[in-house]
Amino acid sequence: MAKVSPTRIHVKLDDKTEAFELYPGSSNDDVRAILYSLASLSLDDKDVVFKLTKPDGTVVPPSPLLPGNTEKDPYVLSVKRATASPKDTNAQIASKLAPLELKLNDIAKQLEPLRDISAFREQLVSFQKRVEVAEKNLTMSQFPATKVTSKTIKRISKIDPIFTHQPKYVFTDETVAYLKQPSFNNWQWEENEMVALIEHMFSELGLIERFKIELPLLKRFLHTVKDNYNNNPFHNFRHCFCVTQMFYGIVNVTKIMDKVEPIDLLIGLVACIIHDIDHPGFNNAYQVNARTELATVYNDQSPLENHHCAVGFTIIRNKDCNIFKNLTDKEYDAARKGIVRCVLSTDLTKHGDIMAKFKVVADNFSFTDPEHRMQLLVMMVKCADISNEARPADVAEPWLDCLLEEYFAQSDREKAEGLPVAPFMDRDKVTKPGAQVGFIQFVMIPLFEHLARVLPQLEGDVIPQIRKSLAYYQELQQKMQKPM
Numbered sequence: 001m002a003k004v005s006p007t008r009i010h011v012k013l014d015d016k017t018e019a020f021e022l023y024p025g026s027s028n029d030d031v032r033a034i035l036y037s038l039a040s041l042s043l044d045d046k047d048v049v050f051k052l053t054k055p056d057g058t059v060v061p062p063s064p065l066l067p068g069n070t071e072k073d074p075y076v077l078s079v080k081r082a083t084a085s086p087k088d089t090n091a092q093i094a095s096k097l098a099p100l101e102l103k104l105n106d107i108a109k110q111l112e113p114l115r116d117i118s119a120f121r122e123q124l125v126s127f128q129k130r131v132e133v134a135e136k137n138l139t140m141s142q143f144p145a146t147k148v149t150s151k152t153i154k155r156i157s158k159i160d161p162i163f164t165h166q167p168k169y170v171f172t173d174e175t176v177a178y179l180k181q182p183s184f185n186n187w188q189w190e191e192n193e194m195v196a197l198i199e200h201m202f203s204e205l206g207l208i209e210r211f212k213i214e215l216p217l218l219k220r221f222l223h224t225v226k227d228n229y230n231n232n233p234f235h236n237f238r239h240c241f242c243v244t245q246m247f248y249g250i251v252n253v254t255k256i257m258d259k260v261e262p263i264d265l266l267i268g269l270v271a272c273i274i275h276d277i278d279h280p281g282f283n284n285a286y287q288v289n290a291r292t293e294l295a296t297v298y299n300d301q302s303p304l305e306n307h308h309c310a311v312g313f314t315i316i317r318n319k320d321c322n323i324f325k326n327l328t329d330k331e332y333d334a335a336r337k338g339i340v341r342c343v344l345s346t347d348l349t350k351h352g353d354i355m356a357k358f359k360v361v362a363d364n365f366s367f368t369d370p371e372h373r374m375q376l377l378v379m380m381v382k383c384a385d386i387s388n389e390a391r392p393a394d395v396a397e398p399w400l401d402c403l404l405e406e407y408f409a410q411s412d413r414e415k416a417e418g419l420p421v422a423p424f425m426d427r428d429k430v431t432k433p434g435a436q437v438g439f440i441q442f443v444m445i446p447l448f449e450h451l452a453r454v455l456p457q458l459e460g461d462v463i464p465q466i467r468k469s470l471a472y473y474q475e476l477q478q479k480m481q482k483p484m
């Protein structure tokens with residue numbers, strides 16, 4: 001009989017590497033059982049997700065066909081507890097609401113002939129309210145709002161994963177030059193590469209040298225930021241990367257680094273990086289209307305933007321991530337004040353005020369005036385934040401799908417909870433051109449045009465690309481409106 005030789009597999013979990021052998025004929029369940037035992041878990045624990053990655057970060061399926069390896073290049077095992085995604089939870093809420101809704105409809109039908117009798121109406125309203133309150137309590141317990149404490153931070157990236165398991169990224173000259181273009185295509189890069197690209201921006205802008213930023217702290221800061229963005233359809237780490245890259249693109253296209261102070265560049269870049277951190281995927285209107293903990297903590301005043309600042313600075317305060325460690329007190333104060341101002345300015349309800357103020361400053365702009373420079377930074381971060389349509393259509397259009405997916409998830413939940421629904425978020429009312437024409441025409445173009453009064457280079461490629469997007473969506477809108 002031929003000798004049956006097992007495949008020897010080495011797996012690293014936390015700091016320990018263990019080996020096991022897979023014999024031909026092993027099943028998926030066998031592999032699962034081994035991984036459970038390596039992670040000291042009971043097989044009854046169903047809420048666990050295993051991820052196996054090669055040393056280069058490639059994910060491999062935990063199957064009996066795993067190629068063998070050596071102790072020197074073990075697979076890395078990470079274990080996560082599965083939590084319900086907002087989508088799952090929406091489905092759960094919807095399924096719980098369905099019978100209640102049926103019951104309500106039933107009662108409403110029976111009461112129909114008595115519609116004018118106010119006592120019955122009041123009873124119905126009160127019943128409906130009780131259902132809403134019960135459902136809201138259910139929802140709030142499923143979505144506990146994030147408290148702003150150091151425990152808010154999901155994970156401070158350890159030095160190990162950064163230096164031992166992350167491949168060292170070396171970008172080609174072509175990539176380095178492309179990164180400076182506002183037309184950069186984010187979709188080609190995975191998360192760790194985007195982290196490395198942001199690190200490159202710090203270096204290229206001379207910030208590491210000027211502010212003596214220690215590289216391990218910068219790497220850990222960026223990885224921790226990445227880990228604290230949620231997997232929302234739109235407000236995720238990729239959006240953070242795009243906003244940061246557009247800021248960097250504007251800096252390069254306009255050569256503004258020759259006109260502003262290094263601290264201004266640091267403020268703008270870090271503001272972009274943290275500007276949507278830990279976004280829950282539901283906007284300020286939802287936070288206020290649903291009376292969430294975030295809205296309560298921030299007294300309904302830009303709850304999300306305040307939260308992004310608080311989470312961002314909680315990470316910076318951590319000694320392992322403190323990229324501002326070597327700033328002087330004066331520099332730190334300026335950085336903190338500037339970053340908070342930029343992030344709070346991304347709340348679009350402040351848009352009108354910011355534009356009106358900038359109009360005045362733009363007429364008489366002076367790069368030597370710190371307040372003028374600060375307003376310029378605010379405008380640059382705001383532009384970067386809403387800049388998807390300043391990119392080529394194949395880069396921009398998937399972002400619109402992501403935005404609408406997030407909007408629809410919110411409006412579905414608002415409907416389920418009996419909260420007000422904004423028409424621009426309602427899947428029954430929104431079309432893609434409908435979402436873009438007004439936004440590009442009345443928000444994006446005026447914003448970029450205002451900035452271009454101080455940074456005229458934006459008239460070169462950036463603003464024409466936005467106008468092209470507008471024309472595309474206007475045409476699409478006309479086609480959709482034509483009777484068939």
Ligand SMILES: Nc1nc2c(ncn2[C@@H]2O[C@H](COP(=O)(O)O)[C@@H](O)[C@H]2O)c(=O)[nH]1
Nearest residue numbers: 276346348385386387388389400435436439
């Ligand atoms: N209709 C569109 N709305 C957009 C688009 N890009 C951005 N936005 C809106 O702006 C805010 C930006 O703030 P954020 O900090 O939340 O990212 C975003 O929420 C959208 O409401 C767009 O292309 N079309």
Ligand SMILES: [Mg+2]
Nearest residue numbers: 275276304346
């Ligand atoms: Mg935001």
Ligand SMILES: [Zn+2]
Nearest residue numbers: 239275276385
């Ligand atoms: Zn944003």
